Amino acid sequence: xxxxxxxxxxxxxxxxxxxxxxxxxxxxxxxxxxxxxxxxxxxxxxxxxxxxxxxxxxxxxxxxxxxxxxxxxxxxxxxxxxxxxxxxxxxxxxxxxxxxxxxxxxxxxxxxxxxxxxxxxxxxxxxxxxxxxxxxxxxxxxxxxxxxxxxxxxxxxxxxxxxxxxxxxxxxxxxxxxxxxxxxxxxxxxxxxxxxxxxxxxxxxxxxxxxxxxxxxxxxxxxxxxxxxxxxxxxxxxxxxxxxxxxxxxxxxx
Amino acid sequence: xxxxxxxxxxxxxxxxxxxxxxxxxxxxxxxxxxxxxxxxxxxxxxxxxxxxxxxxxxxxxxxxxxxxxxxxxxxxxxxxxxxxxxxxxxxxxxxxxxxxxxxxxxxxxxxxxxxxxxxxxxxxxxxxxxxxxxxxxxxxxxxxxxxxxxxxxxxxxxxxxxxxxxxxxxxxxxxxxxxxxxxxxxxxxxxxxxxxxxxxxxxxxxxxxxxxxxxxxxxxxxxxxxxxxxxxxxxxxxxxxxxxxxxxxxxxxx
Numbered sequence: 001x002x003x004x005x006x007x008x009x010x011x012x013x014x015x016x017x018x019x020x021x022x023x024x025x026x027x028x029x030x031x032x033x034x035x036x037x038x039x040x041x042x043x044x045x046x047x048x049x050x051x052x053x054x055x056x057x058x059x060x061x062x063x064x065x066x067x068x069x070x071x072x073x074x075x076x077x078x079x080x081x082x083x084x085x086x087x088x089x090x091x092x093x094x095x096x097x098x099x100x101x102x103x104x105x106x107x108x109x110x111x112x113x114x115x116x117x118x119x120x121x122x123x124x125x126x127x128x129x130x131x132x133x134x135x136x137x138x139x140x141x142x143x144x145x146x147x148x149x150x151x152x153x154x155x156x157x158x159x160x161x162x163x164x165x166x167x168x169x170x171x172x173x174x175x176x177x178x179x180x181x182x183x184x185x186x187x188x189x190x191x192x193x194x195x196x197x198x199x200x201x202x203x204x205x206x207x208x209x210x211x212x213x214x215x216x217x218x219x220x221x222x223x224x225x226x227x228x229x230x231x232x233x234x235x236x237x238x239x240x241x242x243x244x245x246x247x248x249x250x251x252x253x254x
Numbered sequence: 255x256x257x258x259x260x261x262x263x264x265x266x267x268x269x270x271x272x273x274x275x276x277x278x279x280x281x282x283x284x285x286x287x288x289x290x291x292x293x294x295x296x297x298x299x300x301x302x303x304x305x306x307x308x309x310x311x312x313x314x315x316x317x318x319x320x321x322x323x324x325x326x327x328x329x330x331x332x333x334x335x336x337x338x339x340x341x342x343x344x345x346x347x348x349x350x351x352x353x354x355x356x357x358x359x360x361x362x363x364x365x366x367x368x369x370x371x372x373x374x375x376x377x378x379x380x381x382x383x384x385x386x387x388x389x390x391x392x393x394x395x396x397x398x399x400x401x402x403x404x405x406x407x408x409x410x411x412x413x414x415x416x417x418x419x420x421x422x423x424x425x426x427x428x429x430x431x432x433x434x435x436x437x438x439x440x441x442x443x444x445x446x447x448x449x450x451x452x453x454x455x456x457x458x459x460x461x462x463x464x465x466x467x468x469x470x471x472x473x474x475x476x477x478x479x480x481x482x483x484x485x486x487x488x489x490x491x492x493x494x495x496x497x498x499x500x501x502x503x504x505x506x507x508x
Contacts (some may be wrong), residue, residue, distance in 0.1 A: 022353040041306065044304070046301035046369070047300035048302045049300070052295065055449070055460060055462070055463065056458070066255045076300075083447055099390065102457075122360065154507060158507065166504075183505045186494055193334045193337075195309070206309060207310070209303065209312070222406050234499040234504065239360070241492065241493070243490040244439065246415060247437055254408065254436075
């Protein structure tokens with residue numbers, strides 16, 4: 001294990017969220033920790049970056065082996081600013097979360113927490129995102145502690161393949177009911193959106209998004225199945241969108 | 255070819271961008287066209303969705319076989335609202351763009367134009383994103399016309415495999431210099447960000463993102479190579495982030 005590594009922590013629920021406070025507590029014993037996280041909730045910002053507005057960094061606290069900043073940008077902005085401005089180098093490891101709500105299955109595509117993790121992997125930094133299957137601001141993160149520490153210490157000891165990061169989803173049950181860690185593939189699933197149609201006080205219509213998650217298939221090798229069956233689901237994630245199996249077929253068409 | 259299909263058009267540069275005006279002109283002859291696009295530029299919003307604010311739709315024009323709306327949300331919001339509120343059903347096809355600027359290689363992860371396309375594919379709609387390798391608002395889209403029409407008519411005739419969409423990147427050269435259409439994989443690449451560090455009139459620091467694209471490898475089977483060598487690059491895209499090759503190795507670790 002690298003001695004006293006430099007570790008970046010971020011999330012998308014804002015620097016004030018209980019999930020990131022729990023993660024900071026669990027990770028601080030492993031090395032020098034720098035936190036750069038959004039100053040307000042950024043759920044659903046996905047891999048957005050801010051190019052049309054200036055970004056701000058605010059120092060929240062600084063002590064021996066620990067620095068904490070908030071930023072007015074997205075999680076991906078936080079990672080880029082942390083590398084270039086705050087740390088002036090890439091950290092040794094990046095941990096993101098603990099997200100309030102699942103990032104299993106299709107949720108990864110909308111997730112700012114996992115965008116930060118992918119941003120780390122794109123820069124060659126071993127990176128892990130942690131999410132708890134409970135959207136509430138009052139969720140209990142205590143059952144996560146043992147598993148977050150196990151996974152973080154393993155990654156700090158042995159690294160990750162270049163370009164590969166981890167998406168970790170933790171079931172929302174008491175620790176004794178968690179069956180262990182299970183390496184999985186991303187489940188196929190989709191959100192069945194609906195919109196509340198409302199009228200504002202001036203008579204104009206507006207729409208508010210809501211939706212329910214719909215599983216497509218339910219293989220026992222998927223993250224969604226694992227999490228629903230009280231396993232901590234770990235998916236190795238990479239950022240190649242190519243549907244390699246389709247290339248030859250398409251070459252016959254174009 | 256399906257007779258008079260229902261086609262959704264969107265983008266991320268806003269409903270006013272020359273790129274979407276060109277795409278609308280090229281696609282209208284193929285069927286009934288509905289446009290739902292952002293009311294202002296949304297480049298870099300990636301797969302962001304709006305859950306903390308209400309969404310608005312404004313009818314811009316409506317005539318026989320054509321409707322156009324602007325929306326205050328992201329490209330992914332536009333697609334979801336189009337399906338549920340405007341069309342009350344999934345369209346037969348979705349076309350997005352023509353983006354002002356390349357979405358080859360890593361750019362796809364930041365792209366609102368391609369997020370809209372993935373949103374279509376997630377819902378089972380054959381979907382294609384078109385991008386021109388020129389960021390200027392004054393770019394010439396005329397050389398794109400022949401290739402956009404060729405690809406759109408082929409997809410309208412023969413569909414796409416479920417869950418697979420196309421990322422089409424068009425070189426910024428006169429039409430006679432374009433060598434044809436080439437099916438590719440997504441190039442590996444990254445953005446080397448930097449930040450302008452500035453001071454506002456009140457003495458507070460701020461940061462403005464800038465960056466240059468850096469290629470990792472340069473295979474002739476990649477979209478980046480194809481586009482730079484005057485081919486129209488077509489990548490079949492899917493939304494499984496799993497690094498399948500790493501699952502077995504990780505199972506030995508956890």
